[in-house]
Amino acid sequence: MRHIISLLMENESGALSRVSGLFSARGYNIESLTVAPTEDPSLSRMTIVTTGSNEVIEQIIKQLNKLIDVVKVLDLNDGKHIERELMLVKVKASHQYREEMKRISDIFRGRIIDVSDNTFTIEITGSSTKLDAYIESLDKSAIVETVRTGASGIGRGDRILKI
């Protein structure tokens, strides 16, 4: 099952490699991993999307907690949460396609952030499945380039990850 795990860790050089190294050393999957400092610059927040049985996820959480630099770990799937991912897509938008591209991007509430004679660059945010759906809706030959951030997640309501 897919899980989205959030963690806070000391914002030290090498901290990311401790986490990614743990996943490769123990054979855990990483679907995506994003990391950036928090409002407290001494801490980084990381979001890892992974898949595995309940036993494997339990081990992943325990092994993450065992890393000395990791301050707190939360499996967002343990409760209600929101998940967002940002994608930038460059699509072919030469004369005959321009309207069509604009229309599809509107349906997915994308924003055109760059325009050239032949291309649009569209910014689109949402759950990872929504981004997948957008890609699916495009003619493959129309896609010039895509870049995705990987998912970020946060608990709903009072559910927080903070020290």
Place this chain on the structure above:
Amino acid sequence: MSTNKLTGAEIVIHSLHKENTEFVFGYPGGAVLNIYDAIFQLKKFKHVLVRHEQAAVHAADAYSRSTGKVGVALVTSGPGATNAVTGIATAHMDSIPMVIISGQVPTHAIGQDAFQECDTVGITRPCVKHNFLIKKIEDIAPTIKKAFHIAKTGRPGPVVVDIPKDITAEEAEFIYPENIELRSYNPVEKGHQGQITKALELLIHAKRPMVYTGGGVVLGDASESLTKLMKKLGFPVTSTLMGLGGFPASEKQFLGMLGMHGTYEANMAMQECDVLIAVGSRFDDRVIGNPDHFLSKPKKIIHIDIDPASISKRVKIDVPIVGSVKSVLEDMLVIYDSLKTAHDKNNQKEWMIQIESWRGKKSLDFQNSKEVIKPQYVVQELHKVTNGDAFITSDVGQHQMWAAQYYPFDKPRRWLNSGGLGTMGVGLPYAMGAQLAHPEAQVACVTGEASIQMCIQELSTCKQFHLPIKIINLNNRYMGMVRQWQEFFYGNRYAESYMDALPDFVKLAESYGHIGMQIKNPSDVSSALEEAFSIKNKERLVFLDFLTDQTENVYPMVPNGKGLSQMILAEDL
């Protein structure tokens, strides 16, 4: 230059001194020259010069295993650090508290592919509890404080501190922190009282209870508490390779070691019990064999461990108790007193009878010989000659198993071997660390002709530091355990497992300034051991080269992937 300022190198030495470091095992090199100069000038501890960095780490590891204190090793950058990696990984697998200081090329040269540069923090990351690269001189003292704290608390382990050379030459004031707080690291000491009570209730109502103890008992200094509790409960106890000595082997409750080469009674009891309590052990593959087979007989499992990640890793646990083994056992002792009226020992009577009948199989019996020396017999005689009170180190292979099976340990921290990583070559450096820590004690290294050659250069260190180690070389001219597997599972095709072109170990020992003896006849075993351990040789290293039976195998044996009750016994053949 202000007089109250110290160089980075001096800060390293003073920090180690603050941590009560007695010995530093090391080898100098370019990146640690400043540190060595400070060692020379400050004389705050004894430096033990080894002949290979791997041995420095192993010896520091053994110092720790035999004393419970943090072992310290010092190596240079690049090859110094990479040579140390085997030692670090060995200590990591067995959770040994150590601090390894490595030199690094100067800060400005990092990443430039400088001479003797390697990414020590990157290379050691997967085999340490934690590691640090020092970025500025002010960080040296607090980082060393953190390193010792992390190494010895929680589930212990090795910590590497990598220090660029330029920082050891700079100057700063020396302030050693009294305490250290890490917001991201707070190991749990005390177990959950509700879980402890629940565990005891399960145990006292069990029909077929079983106690399985591991290295955590030894590392957590919990032997006494364990022994007290077990005497009250009266349950059968088995131990892993790493836990030997944690419960006195001479107690009748003790069933010997379990696992791949465990006794018949220990393995059968593990398989057939209805309530199992695991104490500081981790259900690894060499211990419980195939986990599905192990669980095919339903049982409730209680697990005490300081590391939450060890719980339910290979086997699902019914009653997990996270905490230091000692603290949890102490709590159990107290709670048991309030529950003991409910403990009807008749419940377990049939079980004890069953266990005695398994014990009656005498699975460790072997056919001694008048013609050829049986390795098991050598270990038995070693036990006699040393009154069962020596520090025994071993390398890895058949001799390791025979030492574990035929040298019963009554005290913890007497049995030093590489259980997790299974590192050939540890035996001699382990003996060095143990002998330095216990200068008056008898220290014997039980080894084989293959393993001993992996760190043989340390005979020179032994000479320099006058270490009167006795090397018990069970020389069967084979990598015995490899040969055994080839005999059992590879149709007797002995691929590269013979030991050809062996040195004359007697002359070799003599060339290093030690005493060498070769023993070929079973009738000479006892007298040779007595001579080696005699007062006359109290100050001397004696290398005893026993030419043993080439075809002897270790029994019982649970083949890889099989269940614990599916043992091959000597009598089956």
